[in-house]
Amino acid sequence: MSSLLVQQRSTAAPTSSIRLASARRLIVKIGSALIGDAETGEIRGPWLETLIEDVVRFFARGQQVILVTSGAVAVGSSHFNHLDRSLRVEEKKTAAAMGQVQIMCAYERSFRRHGFGVGQILLTREDIDDQHRRLNAASTLHQLLKVGAVPIINENDTTATAEICFGDNDRLAARVAQLVNADVVVLLSNVDGLFSENPHDNPAARLVTQVRCITPEIEAMAGHSLARHSSGGMVTKLMAARIATDAGCEMIIARGDKSYPLAAIENGGPSTWFFPPL
Ligand SMILES: Nc1ncnc2c1ncn2[C@@H]1O[C@H](COP(=O)(O)OP(=O)(O)O)[C@@H](O)[C@H]1O
C-alpha cells in the first residue's frame, strides 16, 4: 500500500479537532451495532446518552447536526427471539416497525433532557431520487433545524422494496449530506475506520487514516460485514464516501461504540478521513 495512504495517528489529532469544530453542518450516522446490544437487542441507553451529550455540545457551538440512525431491525428483532432462525423479509419489516418506535423514544427522551425536540424522517431511495419528494424532505430538514429540533433519519424499512431501497444507511447518510450541503459526514461504526483488509480476518491489517482519492486499490480493501443486523460493511461506506466527497463534503469513518464517540474523534482517536477531490 502506498505510504501516502497510511499516516500516523498522532498527525491526525489536531486536524480532526479543528475540522470537526469548524464544520457548519454535520451528518452523524449511527450503525446498528452501536445502538442495539448485539445479544439482547436492547437499546444501549447509557452509551446513547453520551452520544447525545456530544451532539448537544456541537449545537451549543453553533453547529447543526442531523442524525441518520440504523438499529430499528436490530432492536425490534427481540420481539422474534422465539424463532430460532434468521428473519424473513416480512418479519424484518415488522421488527423495523416496532424497533423504530423504541429507538425514537430513546432519542426523544435523551434530547428532551437537554431541552431539544426531535423530528423523525423516514426515507426511501425514491424519496431522494424524485425531485419533488427530495425538495419536500430538504424543506422539512431545514425547518426542523430552524426551530431547534434535531432531525433523525432512517430508511423507511416498511415500504422499501428491493428496487427502491438504499439497503444501507451509509449511502442514505451521504445522500442526505448532498441534499443539505453538509460539510462533514461521520459514520460511527464498529471498527476504527478503513483497514488495508478486514481486521476481523487479519489482525495485522493497517488503518488507512486519510483517503484523497478512492482508487481501485482502496476499493479492493473493502469487504462486507459479518455483524448480524448490519448491512453493507466497508463496501457501502466507500460508496457513501464517493457520494459525499463528489458533493464537496468530507467523510469520516470511526469506531463509535465507546462513550462520547464524537469527542473521541476530536481528541485524535483513530479514524479514516475522506477528502473531496481537489
Ligand atoms: N477493509 C475493511 N476495513 C474495516 N472493516 C472492514 C473492512 N472490510 C470489511 N469490513 C467489515 O465492515 C464492518 C463494518 O461495517 P458494518 O458492520 O456494516 O457496520 P455498521 O453497522 O456500522 O454500518 C467491520 O466490522 C468489518 O467486519
Ligand SMILES: N[C@@H](CCC(=O)OP(=O)(O)O)C(=O)O
Ligand atoms: N434501516 C435499517 C438499518 C440498515 C443499515 O444500514 O444498518 P447498518 O449497516 O448497521 O448501518 C435499520 O434501522 O435496522
